[in-house]
Amino acid sequence: MTEKSKPDDRNPIARRNFLLGAGTAVATAVNPGVAAQAQQPAAVPAAGSEPAAYLTLTETEVAFFTAAADTMIPADELTPSGSDCGIVTFVDRQLASAWGGGAKMYRNGPFRKAKPEYGYQLPLTPRQFFAAGVVATNAWTRKVYGKDFDRLAAGEREDALKALEQGKAALEDFDGKAFFEALLQLTMEGFFADPIYGGNRNKASWRMVGFPGLPAVYSKLIEEYRNKRYAAEPQSIADFS
Amino acid sequence: MTTRLKEVDAVMVGMGWTGSILARELTKAGLTVIGLERGEDLSPRENFALPAVRDELRYTYRLELIQDPALETVTFRHRPSESALPMRRFGSFLPGNSVGGAANHWGGQHWRYLPSDHATRSHIAERYGASAIPDDMTIQDWAMSYDELEPYYDKFDKLCGVSGKAGNLRGQKIEGGNIFEGARNDDYPTPPLIMTESGLMFAKVAKEFGYHPFPQPASNASRPYTNSEGLTLGGCQYCGFCERNGCEANAKAGPQVCVLPLLRAEPKFTLRDRAWVSRLSYDKAAKKVTGVLFTDTRTGEEYEQPAGLVVLSAYVFGNISLLLNSGIGEPYDPVTSKGVVGKNYCYQLSRLGVTLFFEDKFFNPFMGSPGTQMVMDDFNGDNFDHRGLGFLGGCKIQLGHADGRPISYRPVPPGTPRWGAAWKKATAKWYQHAARITLSGSNYANRYNYIDLDPTYKDQLGRPLLRMTYNFVENDYKVGDYCMRIALDIARAMQPTMIGPPGLRRGDYDTVPYQSTHNTGGTIMGHDPKTSVVNRYLQSWDADNLFIMGASTFPQQSAYNPTGPVGALAYWSAEAIVTKYLKNPGPLVHA
Numbered sequence: 001m002t003e004k005s006k007p008d009d010r011n012p013i014a015r016r017n018f019l020l021g022a023g024t025a026v027a028t029a030v031n032p033g034v035a036a037q038a039q040q041p042a043a044v045p046a047a048g049s050e051p052a053a054y055l056t057l058t059e060t061e062v063a064f065f066t067a068a069a070d071t072m073i074p075a076d077e078l079t080p081s082g083s084d085c086g087i088v089t090f091v092d093r094q095l096a097s098a099w100g101g102g103a104k105m106y107r108n109g110p111f112r113k114a115k116p117e118y119g120y121q122l123p124l125t126p127r128q129f130f131a132a133g134v135v136a137t138n139a140w141t142r143k144v145y146g147k148d149f150d151r152l153a154a155g156e157r158e159d160a161l162k163a164l165e166q167g168k169a170a171l172e173d174f175d176g177k178a179f180f181e182a183l184l185q186l187t188m189e190g191f192f193a194d195p196i197y198g199g200n201r202n203k204a205s206w207r208m209v210g211f212p213g214l215p216a217v218y219s220k221l222i223e224e225y226r227n228k229r230y231a232a233e234p235q236s237i238a239d240f241s
Numbered sequence: 242m243t244t245r246l247k248e249v250d251a252v253m254v255g256m257g258w259t260g261s262i263l264a265r266e267l268t269k270a271g272l273t274v275i276g277l278e279r280g281e282d283l284s285p286r287e288n289f290a291l292p293a294v295r296d297e298l299r300y301t302y303r304l305e306l307i308q309d310p311a312l313e314t315v316t317f318r319h320r321p322s323e324s325a326l327p328m329r330r331f332g333s334f335l336p337g338n339s340v341g342g343a344a345n346h347w348g349g350q351h352w353r354y355l356p357s358d359h360a361t362r363s364h365i366a367e368r369y370g371a372s373a374i375p376d377d378m379t380i381q382d383w384a385m386s387y388d389e390l391e392p393y394y395d396k397f398d399k400l401c402g403v404s405g406k407a408g409n410l411r412g413q414k415i416e417g418g419n420i421f422e423g424a425r426n427d428d429y430p431t432p433p434l435i436m437t438e439s440g441l442m443f444a445k446v447a448k449e450f451g452y453h454p455f456p457q458p459a460s461n462a463s464r465p466y467t468n469s470e471g472l473t474l475g476g477c478q479y480c481g482f483c484e485r486n487g488c489e490a491n492a493k494a495g496p497q498v499c500v501l502p503l504l505r506a507e508p509k510f511t512l513r514d515r516a517w518v519s520r521l522s523y524d525k526a527a528k529k530v531t532g533v534l535f536t537d538t539r540t541g542e543e544y545e546q547p548a549g550l551v552v553l554s555a556y557v558f559g560n561i562s563l564l565l566n567s568g569i570g571e572p573y574d575p576v577t578s579k580g581v582v583g584k585n586y587c588y589q590l591s592r593l594g595v596t597l598f599f600e601d602k603f604f605n606p607f608m609g610s611p612g613t614q615m616v617m618d619d620f621n622g623d624n625f626d627h628r629g630l631g632f633l634g635g636c637k638i639q640l641g642h643a644d645g646r647p648i649s650y651r652p653v654p655p656g657t658p659r660w661g662a663a664w665k666k667a668t669a670k671w672y673q674h675a676a677r678i679t680l681s682g683s684n685y686a687n688r689y690n691y692i693d694l695d696p697t698y699k700d701q702l703g704r705p706l707l708r709m710t711y712n713f714v715e716n717d718y719k720v721g722d723y724c725m726r727i728a729l730d731i732a733r734a735m736q737p738t739m740i741g742p743p744g745l746r747r748g749d750y751d752t753v754p755y756q757s758t759h760n761t762g763g764t765i766m767g768h769d770p771k772t773s774v775v776n777r778y779l780q781s782w783d784a785d786n787l788f789i790m791g792a793s794t795f796p797q798q799s800a801y802n803p804t805g806p807v808g809a810l811a812y813w814s815a816e817a818i819v820t821k822y823l824k825n826p827g828p829l830v831h832a
Contacts, residue, residue, distance in 0.1 A: 072660035078669050099303055106310040106329045108698060117751040118317060118326050158661065165659070184660060192647040193298040208665070209672035211607055211647045214295050216480040218608040219435075227438045229603040229673060240292035 055096035056127065057088070060148070064134045065091045067150035071157045072187050079204040082187060090190030090199030091130075100127040129182065136174035137164065144169075195236045206234040214240055243534065243543045249273045249511075252533055252548035254518045254563065257342015258804065259790035259811040260554030261496035261504065262400075265470075266815035267550075268509040270823065275546060276504070277516040277535055279555075280308075280339030285497050289345075289487030297646040300486045306346040307331055307485075308338040308556075312517075313700040315558055319712045319749050321575060321689060327698050327706065333751070334588075334758040335485070336556045340514055343556065343758060344495035344804070348484030348611035348643070349460035351403045351494075352801035353394045353809070356387035356423040357623045361685070361797055364623060365633060374633070377688040378716065379578075379585055381796035384766040384777035387423040390809050393816075395427055397808030401494035402466035402474045404612055405429035405458030419455045421618040431463040433612070434477055436641070439604050439676035440615035443640035446734045452619045457639065459612025460494035460804070468499055481607040481644050515539050519702045521551060521567040523784065530569070530784045536702060550786050550818070553764075554811075557793040558692075558707055561763040565694050566704050570774055570783045575689050575710075581774050583692035585762040586711060587798035590682030592756055593636065593721050595732050596652050596741035598675050606645025606672065614641025620724050621800045622683065632719035634683030637800045638728050640676060652677070655741050674738075678728045681757070682720045684713075686797040692763045712750050721746045759803050761795040769832065776830040778817035779810060785828045788814055 054062060069082025069091075079085060094100055102125030114121045124132060138148045141160055145152055149160060163169040164180035171179070190199030192206075194213070200206065206213055213234040221230065250272035253260035264274045283289075299305050308331065316325035337343030357364040361380045365373060374380065407428040408418025433456035436444075444454040461477040468474060475490040483493060491498045504510045515538040522531040522545065532547035553560045564570050564582050573584035616639040618624055627633060644650060652675035653667040695708035725743050732740055767773025770782035775794055781787040790811055792803040821829055 073665065074662050076662055076665060078665050102311075104304060104307070104309050104311060104330065106314045106327045108327070110697065112324075112326060114326050115749070117319070117749050117753065119332055119753045120329050121326055161660070187660075188651075189298055189302060189648055192651075194296055196296075197298060205647060208669045209647055209651075211645065211672070214292050216295055216478070216482060216607065218479040218481075219476060222437070222479045222605075222608045222613075223435050225603075225605050225608065226441075227603050228605075230605045230608065237292040237296060 054092045056100070057092045057095065060138070061131070061134050062088055062092075063148070063150035064138065067152070067157055068161070068183055069187055069190070071154070071161055072184065073191055078208045080201075082191060084201070085191060085204045086195070086199040086201035087187055087190035090193070090197050091186055093198050094186065094189070095127045095130055101125050102127075126182075129179075130186075132174060133179035133183065136171040137169075137176070137179065140169055140171050140176070196238050203234040203236060243545050245545045245547065248532070248547040248549070249275045250548065251275075251550040251552060252277060252546050253552045253554050254533060255279075255342065255553070255555035255559060256340045256496065256512065256514075257337060257554065257556070258344050258496055258808055260342075260552065261500040262808065262811040263552050263554060263788075263790065263815050264504055264510055265500050266812070266819060268504070268507050270819040271509070272550075273509045275511045275513060275548070277518055277533070277546070278340045278512070278514045279517040279538070280337075280514065282340040282512065282514040283345065283487075283497065285487060285489075285491065289489050291489050294487055294489050295480065295482050297482070297648050300346070300482075301646060301649055304331065304335065304485075306337060306339065306487065308336040311701070313706065315707045315709050316695040316698050317709045317711070317752055319710075321710055325695055325708045325710070328752055332753045333756045334760055335755065336558065336758065340501070340512065341495050341497040345487055345497065346485045347493075347495070347758075347804060349493050350611050350802040350804075351398075351401060351405075351458050351460040352805040353422060353425075354387070354799050354801055354806050355421065355622045355624070358799040358801075359383040359385070359387045359390070368623065369627060373627075375716070378633070379686040379688050381585070381686070381765065381767055381772065383796060384768055384773070385813070390806070390813060391423065391426060393809040393812040394805060395425065396469065396812045397805065398427075399430050399469040400499050400808065401460040402430045402462035402468055403458055403460050403494070404431040404434050404463040404477070406433050406456055408453075408455055417455060419616070419618055420453050421621065421624045429458060430468075431466050434459060434461060434463045434610060435479070435613070436615065437604065437609055437613045438602065440613060440641035442602075442676070442735055443678065443731070444615040446731055447615070447617050449734065450731065452617045454615045454617045457612045457614045457616050457641065459610060461610045461612045462492045462494070463612075470500060470503055472499060472502055474498055477610050477612070479608050479610055479613065481609055481646060483610050483644065517702065518555075518563065519543075519566070519704060521563055521569065521787070523567050523569050525568070525783075528784050530787045550788070553787070553789040554791065557760045557763060557791060560789055560791060560793040561692050562704070562707050564764060564774070565707070569781065569787070572693055573691050575691055578688065581765070581770075581772065583763050585686035585765050585796055586690050586692045586709065587684045587686055587761045587795070588711065588750075589757040589759040589798055590636070590684050590713070590717050590721055590746060590800075591680075592754065593680035593682065593725055593744055593746060594677050595725070595728060595743045596675055596677045597732055597735060597737035598652070598654055598671055598739040598741070600674060600738040603673050604642055604676055606642045606650060606675075609642040609644065611643045613643060614639045620727055630719070630723060632716045632723065634685050634716065634720050635800060636680040636682040636720060636724035638678065638680050638724060638731075640678045642676065645672070647672075654739050678732055680721070680724050680728055681800050681802075682717065682724065683800045684798040685716060686762065687714050713746060718746055757802075759792070759798060761792040761798040761803060764789045764793040765796045766794040767796065768830075776828075778821070778829045779814040780817075780822070780829050782832065786826065788818065790814065
């Protein structure tokens with residue numbers, strides 16, 4: 001992985017590189033575990049590259065979601081890091097989508113704070129909710145650690161996410177636990193969804209668990225593979241389009 | 242300005258299973274019928290096609306086929322003392338939206354209710370004494386017996402090409418089928434689906450306990466099948482994308498496959514999609530409805546559709562809403578126990594289960610359908626002696642793999658973090674090797690669980706939203722706890738490498754995680770207009786030319802998925818309309 005693609009203290013210009021489309025294309029190839037798994041037919045495309053520009057994310061948000069994705073899904077022998085799997089691209093496209101804009105949500109008032117069993121009760125769209133969550137989380141990490149979330153060392157980032165997860169992070173005017181749950185969900189969606197959405201690049205997560213993807217036509221196979229691992233080169237929607 | 246359209250013989254409000262079946266039966270009898278559907282029309286060939294249909298994010302998480310709560314949702318509170326808030330997103334249940342209704346995205350688990358389910362109150366009273374039923378448990382009998390409905394269950398089976406194995410054929414019990422089911426006159430139209438390894442493992446151990454496991458009956462045809470209407474269903478592909486998605490193989494039964502191709506060619510039938518019915522025109526003195534008002538969502542124009550017969554064939558909530566917003570029938574009041582519309586709203590006891598981990602097994606969890614599970618009914622309904630147990634009702638208990646889609650299906654052993662390196666390792670390690678026993682329980686009516694109109698929130702037509710007042714009660718928790726103990730005994734006897742913590746029901750009903758789209762009641766059937774909304778033919782007590790279909794007519798909910806009786810009741814009611822009502826219009830039952 002090229003150093004410049006990773007935001008950290010030693011490389012203060014890293015954030016800008018995302019905007020400039022810093023290449024992470026070779027990320028999978030230099031990871032030995034994945035390289036081994038990638039010894040597959042030539043049909044496997046090289047990992048995609050970062051987009052030239054984001055649809056909706058700000059520079060600060062790109063840095064935040066990159067750090068969050070890489071903490072939740074660290075690079076190891078199983079897969080490249082979350083951001084190298086395209087999760088930030090996924091998040092950007094989702095937040096810019098109809099869903100991000102509040103589609104399929106009832107948004108009439110009055111609004112009232114309620115027990116969690118009543119479900120989401122804010123007027124914010126997902127796009128607005130995540131924007132507010134990034135601001136509130138960064139404000140909190142600045143107070144506790146003196147830096148924005150993406151500038152924290154790996155161990156600190158883990159601690160910060162755990163504090164959010166356990167409801168121990170006192171975010172100002174924002175529900176840190178609810179934000180964490182939404183962030184985890186969106187990150188996992190980006191990791192495991194079909195690659196057409198920009199995440200799960202090179203079907204990394206499907207390779208990790210052994211999900212074959214499409215076409216998922218098993219009437220002739222289900223009996224034969226009873227209690228036998230069915231392994232196939234995973235295929236996505238784009239492979240059939 | 243409202244445009245008045247030419248009168249038709251019958252109008253269907255909603256074009257899912259029941260609207261499609263009624264439209265078909267009534268046009269066969271010579272009536273002119275218009276089918277109004279709020280959502281858009283779909284073409285399975287276009288909308289449920291490979292590869293796009295295999296998209297977990299789009300269908301499971303962005304809910305492509307689900308009703309848009311921005312247009313209409315329900316408000317919710319746990320108890321009458323609280324003020325309700327809107328369900329701003331659907332979570333716990335997912336109503337359908339579009340021609341074909343929820344059958345576009347259902348999983349196809351297809352049941353007949355037990356004979357004792359059809360007589361819930363009188364059966365319990367006879368076996369345990371009337372005092373066994375708590376005062377606030379407002380259960381009632383269905384308005385027809387299982388035996389009366391059997392020919393219509395059979396008719397619906399043959400429309401759907403249901404796969405399964407009979408366990409009671411004309412009174413003869415058959416091993417390997419469900420020996421607790423009511424007597425059937427005919428076997429399932431197609432044989433059971435090919436069973437998964439996990440289903441077979443469960444069945445083997447359940448049998449050793451003396452239980453009676455059988456393959457899940459499913460409206461996923463196990464092989465190509467020509468249905469009772471002469472239309473052909475394909476064979477199930479075990480794709481693992483069944484529920485929440487459409488079916489590209491045409492193997493999952495639904496109106497789009499099983500009925501609508503004929504209706505589309507029927508000159509007496511008109512399908513009008515994007516037609517949102519806002520209320521019924523009601524002549525209270527004459528006890529008649531005269532038609533419906535609807536808004537065309539493409540133009541914003543309002544129309545009045547006069548009709549000789551009105552059939553409410555929307556989802557449970559649509560049916561209740563149209564009665565309450567049209568002033569038909571007396572709204573239920575839990576304080577006085579008077580009134581009927583909105584009474585006995587019930588749900589399903591779910592999210593009960595336990596995950597087992599088998600290091601040496603390969604389950605290929607992505608291969609399967611909702612029918613590739615083994616089920617046991619030994620602790621369902623009143624199939625077991627409840628004396629001394631302190632609760633009524635029960636659960637079906639089942640295991641199999643149906644949907645290993647990776648955003649949602651990621652079993653990890655207890656104690657595993659939810660993210661990070663350790664989570665990744667566990668997810669990679671166990672995806673192939675886990676299986677979950679799940680339980681689905683009955684939900685008996687309670688006096689304080691009901692539906693009325695919300696005083697604050699409105700839908701996009703400006704009508705009050707429905708307000709759901711609902712919570713689980715002690716009986717439900719006890720059902721879950723008891724059946725979970727049975728499931729845990731089986732789980733341990735299956736000798737897994739590891740066993741997860743039992744998922745038990747505790748605390749208030751949570752509207753967020755998906756549980757089931759098995760909402761029932763609110764326009765319940767019965768023999769007495771003081772305690773029911775419709776009579777045994779699903780005819781309104783308050784308007785003799787108004788018939789109300791669907792699970793909103795169930796007096797309480799059994800442990801089963803409701804679609805089987807929903808289809809059977811549609812055929813039953815249609816026959817009564819054609820053979821009785823049309824000959825002599827008026828009340829079919831005199832109270």
